[in-house]
Amino acid sequence: MRRRVPVLPVFLLVMWLALNGSFAPAQIALGVLFAGLVTLAVAALRPVFAWPRRFDVAVRLFVVVLVDVIRSNIAVGRIILGASKRQPHVGFVKIPLELRDPHGLAVLAMIITGCPGSVWAGHDTESNVLTLHILDLQDEVTWIRTVKQRYERPLMEIFG
Amino acid sequence: MNAMSVPLWAALPAAALLVVGGLLTLVGSLGLLRLHDFHARIHAPTMGSTLGAGCILLASILVSSALAQRPVVHELLIAVFVVLTSPVTAMLLMRASLYRPRG
Amino acid sequence: MNHVLPWAVYFALMCVSVAMGCATIRLLRGPQAQDRVLALDTLYISGMLVVLTLGIGFGSGIYFDIALLIALFGFVGATAMAKFLLRGEVIEP
Incomplete structure (x- = not known):
């Protein structure tokens, strides 16, 4: 053990x-x-325990999230300042996940909602499909690839 | 104001961080007025609560460390708290707006 | 002596105050209840930033505790109202 x-x-x-x-x-x-x-x-309140395994991956994920927060702040700022010419095109994206650990899902929810421009809109525990709400939806494939490669894979390494 | 006694090495970056943080918070809050749909508006204040608050907290850490002449990091507690809590409100509001009838 | 930091403090105070004004307009005008709760959420974050900026300007550590309390109580209030909108009650049996 x-x-x-x-x-x-x-x-x-x-x-x-x-x-x-x-x-x-x-x-x-x-x-x-x-x-x-x-x-x-x-x-007594926490029956499920989580132990992060890979601190190096966690530190790298933290840096990646920090860069993404700064980038999406700039993107959302430009959308707001240009809103008189063009209102953003809001939309939902459905992403099938492989991550099952509740703590990993909680961290993923925090990352996604913490980045301006995307909010966690729902998660189906049976089919493990995540619904995201995006401020300016141009193409879904990029969002699915970003979430799965940049966030989900490190979280699966960290929480196993 | 007491801020004039801060040494220059801390005052310049703190001033830059304050300006950037204030502008980010302003733009994020402006989005509440300029966007026409609630689903678009919910994204705007996240700017102020992530990078805007982060910049001003960093400036506060710099200034109070320079004034006390030792590292003062208890502002990080506010940063941790805001990062942990602001997504909760945003997610609850998103789900509430999905379940409530529009009108 | 340098005057850069006081001017930056004034500028940030002005920006965050205008941000609070925008949030107040949305709070009063918001067509739906969730708009008002979102404006309230923005308002308490901006209020906390005003207190922090004042703390930088006066070089005092007391403002930190006030900011921490505003963050705590603002979160509890905004979450309670969002939960009420979601389910019609705050604490479910």
Whole structure:
């Protein structure tokens, strides 16, 4: 069995120390107590556990998403500023997915909705088909290829 | 304003980030008025909540680190929080607009 | 001394205030309820950015806590209203 890193208590401890802005021993002790209690209280709410496996892929995915956010910000800005001449052509795209892990799907939803110009509009858990809403839909094939190659494949590597 | 005592190496990038962030937020909010359809409008404020907020938070990190003369990173908490929460509202609104009758 | 940062702060404040004005117009005019909730979502993000920019301008750390609270409560409010539009109730049994 793999060794499991307790992500939640470490995150809570780091958050506590950052909010207080000090590394005094008393603050660390309080933070450890707080993180432990909250983790115990929350454990009953999360029956499914996720352990990211490939941190290098995760870092590369983060950089890719950052570049895409900047690019789509510029694209959406140009569409808005040119809206008096031409209203954008909105539309839906259906994408069949292979990713099944709920945490991977949650991260995919965050990436897609976080990029301006595309919003997650629905997901059918039985057929595993994702519906996207696109601000300016020119060709569907490019969107399907982008989502599957740029986001879905790294997420499948990360969450297995 | 206290901002004049910030050293130049932090003031220049922070000023550039503030200008870019303000303009991005303005354009994103302008989209609420200029786009004619709700389904198109839902995409516009995402600009302000991703890159606009990111630029202003980065400027805030730069200025407060320069004033305190040590790295101050607690603004990253707001960034993490906004990135985690703003897609939730957008997805709920999208689904609500799909299920509600149009009119 | 340099005056670049104060001017940038004024400029950003002006931009974000106009953005809040646009969101308010949409909030008052929006034909459907989801338009108004979307405008409210934009409004609280912009308000948080105004507070953060003021914090940069005055060089004070207190504004950070206010911004964090606005982000927290704005998210809860906007999500509760979006959920209400979606299902007709906020907390389902």
